[in-house]
Amino acid sequence: MSVILLGGSPAPHSSSSRLLQHIGERLALHGQRVSRIEVRDLSASALLSLDADEASVARALAGVRQADAIVVATPVYKAAYSGLLKAFLDLLPQDGLAGKLVLPLATGGSQSHMLALDYALRPVLASMSARFILPSIYATSDQLGRSAEGGLTLAAPIAVRVAQGVEQLVSELRLVAPRPVSEPASAKDLHAVPA
Numbered sequence: 001m002s003v004i005l006l007g008g009s010p011a012p013h014s015s016s017s018r019l020l021q022h023i024g025e026r027l028a029l030h031g032q033r034v035s036r037i038e039v040r041d042l043s044a045s046a047l048l049s050l051d052a053d054e055a056s057v058a059r060a061l062a063g064v065r066q067a068d069a070i071v072v073a074t075p076v077y078k079a080a081y082s083g084l085l086k087a088f089l090d091l092l093p094q095d096g097l098a099g100k101l102v103l104p105l106a107t108g109g110s111q112s113h114m115l116a117l118d119y120a121l122r123p124v125l126a127s128m129s130a131r132f133i134l135p136s137i138y139a140t141s142d143q144l145g146r147s148a149e150g151g152l153t154l155a156a157p158i159a160v161r162v163a164q165g166v167e168q169l170v171s172e173l174r175l176v177a178p179r180p181v182s183e184p185a186s187a188k189d190l191h192a193v194p195a
C-alpha cells in the first residue's frame with residue numbers, strides 16, 4: 001500500500017507540513033510506503049497554466065494516480081484551504097481520487113476556522129470521487145511546538161486526534177486489496193520531487 005503526503009502550504013517552514021511529516025513518520029512505523037509531494041516545490045508556471053505535462057507536475061500527478069491513500073495538508077487561508085493546494089487539485093482529473101482513501105489535515109491561526117476543512121476542502125475531495133474521506137485533523141499553530149531536539153511536539157488533544165487518524169487510515173488500508181504484481185509502484189520515486 002502506498003501513501004502520498006500532499007503538502008499545500010507555500011511557506012518553507014510550514015506548520016501543516018511539519019504535522020504532515022509527523023503523520024508520515026507514524027504511517028511508516030506501521031509499515032506503510034510513504035512518499036511526499038510539496039506543491040510549492042513544483043513548477044509555479046506549470047501550476048498556474050494547468051500544464052500537466054511539465055516534468056515535476058507530471059511526476060507528482062503520477063504519484064497521486066498510483067497511491068492508495070493521500071494525506072492532504074493545508075494551512076487555513078481566508079477561511080478556506082490554500083490556493084496552492086487548489087492549483088494542484090485542479091490538475092488532477094475529475095475522478096482523480098477514485099478508489100483512494102483521503103485524510104485531510106489543516107493548521108490555522110485560531111479555532112475560528114476549524115470547520116474550514118469540512119465545509120471547503122471535503123466537498124472538493126468528494127467531487128473527485130475519493131473512496132473514503134476520513135475525519136479531518138485540525139490544529140492551531142500554538143498546538144504545535146518544538147522539542148529541545150527540534151522535533152514536533154503536539155498538544156494533548158492533537159496527539160490523540162493524530163493517533164486516531166493514523167490508526168484509522170492504517171486499518172482502512174488493510175481493507176484495500178493489494179495491487180497486482182505487474183502494476184508499477186512508482187510513488188516511492190517521489191521522496192524528493194524536484195522543483
Ligand SMILES: Cc1cc2nc3c(=O)[nH]c(=O)nc-3n(C[C@H](O)[C@H](O)[C@H](O)COP(=O)(O)O)c2cc1C
Pocket residue numbers: 009010011013014015016017074075076077078079080107108109110111112113140141
Ligand atoms: C494569507 C493568510 C491567510 C490566513 N487566513 C487565516 C484564516 O482565515 N483563519 C485562520 O485561522 N488562520 C489564518 N491564517 C493563519 C494560518 O492558517 C496559520 O498560521 C497556519 O498555521 C499556517 O500554516 P503553514 O505554516 O503550514 O502555512 C492565515 C495566514 C496567511 C498567511
